[in-house]
Amino acid sequence: MLTIRLSRIGKKNKPVYRLIISEKARDTYGRALEILGSYNPHTKVLEVKADRIKYWISQGSGMSPVVNNMLISKGIIKGKKIKATKLSKKKREKEKENKEKESKEKVKEENKDEDKNKDTANKKDNQNNEKENQKEIKKEEAKQEEEKEKSKNSNKL
Numbered sequence: 001m002l003t004i005r006l007s008r009i010g011k012k013n014k015p016v017y018r019l020i021i022s023e024k025a026r027d028t029y030g031r032a033l034e035i036l037g038s039y040n041p042h043t044k045v046l047e048v049k050a051d052r053i054k055y056w057i058s059q060g061s062g063m064s065p066v067v068n069n070m071l072i073s074k075g076i077i078k079g080k081k082i083k084a085t086k087l088s089k090k091k092r093e094k095e096k097e098n099k100e101k102e103s104k105e106k107v108k109e110e111n112k113d114e115d116k117n118k119d120t121a122n123k124k125d126n127q128n129n130e131k132e133n134q135k136e137i138k139k140e141e142a143k144q145e146e147e148k149e150k151s152k153n154s155n156k157l
Helices: 050-058 064-074 089-156
Strands: 001-011 014-023 034-040 044-047
Touching: 001 050, 001 064, 014 089, 034 050
Parallel strands: none
Antiparallel strands: 001 014, 014 034, 034 044
16 A cells, blocks of 8 residues: 655754655655655745645555644645554553543532432422422311311201
8 A cells, every 4th residue: 555654864863854655564765656745843844746645645545644644734635633643551541541530520420410400309399299288288177177167057056
């Protein structure tokens, strides 16, 4: 598979890179199919043959993540940037643990919110139940008074 990637040239401690297209398995210092431009990291100058890059991409060649991100930031191609570095196993494990802790904390917060909502709903239900019970008690008392009055009236007659 063909890939567009960086090939280091320049002096010791003063690197300059070439954008080349070559076979992915081939060494970057070896023979390249075509030189597509250059990049100087000290001055941040990127010189590219935009039409040739677009041509090779249309032909199905891939790009290294660094080249992809550089071309996107310069506006030569459109798309999303790719994460260019890989984390060590220890750092990946730490990130997973941190994500798990965060998700657990979110779940706890959600549960607290739900509990608060339940508590307020329960309080409202209890208040409604108390009001209904008081109404029923008043009705019963009223019935008892009516019965007493009826019994008194029937005794008088």
